[in-house]
Amino acid sequence: xxxxxxxxxxxxxxxxxxxxxxxxxxxxxxxxxxxxxxxxxxxxxxxxxxxxxxxxxxxxxxxxxxxxxxxxxxxxxxxxxxxxxxxxxxxxxxxxxxxxxxxxxxxxxxxxxxxxxxxxxxxxxxxxxxxxxxxxxxxxxxxxxxxxxxxxxxxxxxxxxxxxxxxxxxxxxxxxxxxxxxxxxxxxxxxxxxxxxxxxxxxxxxxxxxxxxxxxxxxxxxxxxxxxxxxxxxxxxxxxxxxxxxxxxxxxxxxxxxxxxxxxxxxxxxxxxxxxxxxxxxxxxxxxxxxxxxxxxxxxxxxxxxxxxxxxxxxxxxxxxxxxxxxxxxxxxxxxxxxxxxxxxxxxxxxxxxxxxxxxxxxxxxxxxxxxxxxxxxxxxxxxxxxxxxxxxxxxxxxxxxxxxxxxxxxxxxxxxxxxxxxxxxxxxxxxxxxxxxxxxxxxxxxxxxxxxxxxxxxxxxxxxxxxxxxxxxxxxxxxxxxxxxxxxxxxxxxxxxxxxxxxxxxxxxxxxxxxxxxxxxxxxxxxxxxxxxxxxxxxxxxxxxxxxxxxxxxxxxxxxxxxxxxxxxxxxxxxxxxxxxxxxxxxxxxxxxxxxxxxxxxxxxxxxxxxxxxxxxxxxxxxxxxxxxxxxxxxxxxxxxxxxxxxxxxxxxxxxxxxxxxxxxxxxxxxxxxxxxxxxxxxxxxxxxxxxxxxxxxxxxxxxxx
Ligand code: T1G
Ligand code: NAD
Numbered sequence: 001x002x003x004x005x006x007x008x009x010x011x012x013x014x015x016x017x018x019x020x021x022x023x024x025x026x027x028x029x030x031x032x033x034x035x036x037x038x039x040x041x042x043x044x045x046x047x048x049x050x051x052x053x054x055x056x057x058x059x060x061x062x063x064x065x066x067x068x069x070x071x072x073x074x075x076x077x078x079x080x081x082x083x084x085x086x087x088x089x090x091x092x093x094x095x096x097x098x099x100x101x102x103x104x105x106x107x108x109x110x111x112x113x114x115x116x117x118x119x120x121x122x123x124x125x126x127x128x129x130x131x132x133x134x135x136x137x138x139x140x141x142x143x144x145x146x147x148x149x150x151x152x153x154x155x156x157x158x159x160x161x162x163x164x165x166x167x168x169x170x171x172x173x174x175x176x177x178x179x180x181x182x183x184x185x186x187x188x189x190x191x192x193x194x195x196x197x198x199x200x201x202x203x204x205x206x207x208x209x210x211x212x213x214x215x216x217x218x219x220x221x222x223x224x225x226x227x228x229x230x231x232x233x234x235x236x237x238x239x240x241x242x243x244x245x246x247x248x249x250x251x252x253x254x255x256x257x258x259x260x261x262x263x264x265x266x267x268x269x270x271x272x273x274x275x276x277x278x279x280x281x282x283x284x285x286x287x288x289x290x291x292x293x294x295x296x297x298x299x300x301x302x303x304x305x306x307x308x309x310x311x312x313x314x315x316x317x318x319x320x321x322x323x324x325x326x327x328x329x330x331x332x333x334x335x336x337x338x339x340x341x342x343x344x345x346x347x348x349x350x351x352x353x354x355x356x357x358x359x360x361x362x363x364x365x366x367x368x369x370x371x372x373x374x375x376x377x378x379x380x381x382x383x384x385x386x387x388x389x390x391x392x393x394x395x396x397x398x399x400x401x402x403x404x405x406x407x408x409x410x411x412x413x414x415x416x417x418x419x420x421x422x423x424x425x426x427x428x429x430x431x432x433x434x435x436x437x438x439x440x441x442x443x444x445x446x447x448x449x450x451x452x453x454x455x456x457x458x459x460x461x462x463x464x465x466x467x468x469x470x471x472x473x474x475x476x477x478x479x480x481x482x483x484x485x486x487x488x489x490x491x492x493x494x495x496x497x498x499x500x501x502x503x504x505x506x507x508x509x510x511x512x513x514x515x516x517x518x519x520x521x522x523x524x525x526x527x528x529x530x531x532x533x534x535x536x537x538x539x540x541x542x543x544x545x546x547x548x549x550x551x552x553x554x555x556x557x558x559x560x561x562x563x564x565x566x567x568x569x570x571x572x573x574x575x576x577x578x579x580x581x582x583x584x585x586x587x588x589x590x591x592x593x594x595x596x597x598x599x600x601x602x603x604x605x606x607x608x609x610x611x612x613x614x615x616x617x618x619x620x621x622x623x624x625x626x627x628x629x630x631x632x633x634x635x636x637x638x639x640x641x642x643x644x645x646x647x648x649x650x651x652x653x654x655x656x657x658x659x660x661x662x663x664x665x666x667x668x669x670x671x672x673x674x675x676x677x678x679x680x681x682x683x684x685x686x687x688x689x690x691x692x693x694x695x696x697x698x699x700x701x702x703x704x705x706x707x
Pocket of ligand 2: 311329330331335385388414415438
């Protein structure tokens with residue numbers, strides 16, 4: 001091996017007559033401007049060097065190339081741009097082989113597609129996930145992939161953003177060969193030598209013929225266009241992807257490439273790109289809480305769950321899905337059987353849908369133990385309590401856990417609203433008590449609020465973040481207050497919606513406006529799904545301490561008084577035909593609303609959808625600013641991630657704080673000031689927003705390096 005020359009991020013070494021170009025840009029070999037420049041130079045060097053007969057491109061570390069450097073988006077693009085680097089690779093007069101291990105995603109796969117031959121080793125992940133960033137493959141992927149694997153397969157990869165493993169990539173034709181070992185350099189060199197020995201020569205992908213059957217390709221494109229138009233509620237880039245792939249069928253390669261570039265730039269300029277890229281980095285930053293840097297997690301190998309109801313059973317499934325044993329405690333055998341039954345039903349459903357095999361279900365249930373005796377928890381490393389949302393019940397449970405659990409065990413509560421410091425008081429070990437707030441269904445919802453009470457030790461917090469990783473949850477650190485981050489903002493969101501409803505908007509218009517804004521459901525559909533009784537109990541609990549200056553709308557109480565709790569009772573704000581989960585507007589509810597308006601003396605007025613969205617978003621943004629100011633959330637990005645992963649906030653808007661920055665805080669403050677003339681108490685602007693506007697700063701200025 002003869003080192004020929006090197007840049008800090010790309011090295012070139014001659015192995016016999018094969019020039020090995022290694023990309024070494026930790027931690028994922030992103031295609032930053034330095035990497036692009038050095039890659040282009042490496043091809044020029046290979047061309048000029050008589051000793052070089054072929055080029056082998058490999059990645060150092062755990063990945064081949066994870067794509068363009070996402071941090072460069074939104075900044076002025078620096079040459080060479082990736083499309084021209086890929087064209088240069090493809091135009092090389094000597095065979096270029098890409099040897100793929102780990103991730104070959106986005107621009108990374110496009111580099112491999114520009115090469116003449118591709119080898120992958122087991123465990124490799126190939127994909128074009130640009131749609132998840134509000135983009136499309138912008139370095140030839142929309143033109144080369146369809147020519148190589150066909151329109152349908154290429155569209156599937158680009159519109160889903162999913163990753164194909166090495167075996168599937170081979171069957172798709174994305175790669176030519178799977179290496180026998182995971183020695184990526186060895187496998188790559190052997191393949192390149194074999195190609196040279198076979199005088200294989202260059203093989204530009206632009207000449208591949210998987211689009212030859214134009215009829216099939218056209219049909220695939222039309223199908224994708226219809227399905228995409230129906231499915232992608234509000235998303236900008238998916239239909240651009242279809243347009244670009246259509247160009248691969250209808251235009252010569254270079255014209256198709258030019259159209260791809262035009263469409264790519266349109267996506268780049270869309271606010272959705274900014275929102276989705278913010279979400280990409282934010283969901284990685286939230287896992288870096290101060291305690292995770294300061295303390296070492298305790299080992300968690302066994303877990304107990306107290307309460308086998310809606311949440312306890314879901315949490316048990318999440319633990320079993322992570323491969324850990326779980327011991328469920330219930331009050332009595334009947335309740336325990338109900339809890340176990342709930343867990344079994346989840347797995348039966350997965351088997352029935354073919355998502356898991358029956359053996360996997362049996363293996364999971366083999367790790368499930370149930371008991372009505374707390375002594376069964378004596379040896380577990382962590383307990384998650386999910387019993388009734390009642391302080392005295394919870395305190396009794398924690399007193400029992402304090403008696404039976406070993407020293408060093410972590411005692412966690414799944415309470416939605418209650419004061420965790422007060423719960424910790426019921427034990428002799430408050431430093432081991434923490435809040436782990438899951439969301440229903442707990443085995444599905446990704447968000448886990450890690451609620452940090454005053455006396456918990458740092459290693460307990462660090463352990464909770466580690467557990468989130470084991471359970472494949474997105475952790476958000478939250479301080480103790482009524483509703484922590486998510487439910488506190490949900491309460492304000494609901495209150496603002498109730499004010500609109502009493503002032504003249506119908507709950508059905510409000511729901512439609514929020515669905516148009518990008519939420520999967522409007523606030524009243526969510527109430528009916530979760531159960532109106534839960535909110536009713538919370539309102540009753542808060543009533544004694546409600547600030548008298550706070551306007552209170554009683555419409556929802558009127559429905560609950562009638563037992564109309566939503567889907568679980570067949571009617572709530574909507575009517576639900578037998579067992580249906582989609583409701584229809586209920587004229588009786590509108591009559592109750594009208595009666596309440598008369599009772600409180602409100603003369604109703606109409607609201608536009610745009611004004612409904614503006615008010616609800618201003619309410620959430622304003623309270624979120626208070627949550628950050630009080631330190632309940634570490635940074636604005638923590639609020640964004642919590643609402644995206646736990647409350648259906650449209651990801652492409654980046655979360656409420658990112659959305660506020662895109663609106664401009666002066667605009668938000670002006671709207672709050674205008675609304676505060678209507679209700680000075682509810683709409684009083686957060687001092688944080690006033691302060692940021694004063695100094696011309698945005699919420700992102702509080703996100704640290706992850707702005
Ligand atoms: N650019 C910049 N930074 C990146 C990055 C990227 N493409 N990918 C990851 N990082 C950072 C990440 O923020 C984290 O930083 C660290 O690397 C480790 O990541 C022209 C337009 C590759 C599967 O969408 O899916 O190419 O927190 O924690 O779990 O057509 O990262 O340590 O400071 O996620 O092992 C398309 C994105 C780009 C792939 C590894 N590519 N990355 O997962 O580590 S657009 C993607 C991933 C594009 C072209 C277009 C994953 C991974 P920090 P990590 P991981
Ligand atoms: P649930 O009523 O469905 O289940 C509670 C279970 O706790 C019941 O099965 C009951 O038998 C059991 N239980 C009560 N006292 C017990 C005791 N002393 N020992 C053992 N088991 C006992 O309630 P849920 O909806 O699962 O809520 C549980 C907790 O999770 C509450 O604190 C709630 O606020 C919180 N939470 C609920 C949701 C949700 O959407 N339902 C979401 C997040 C958090």
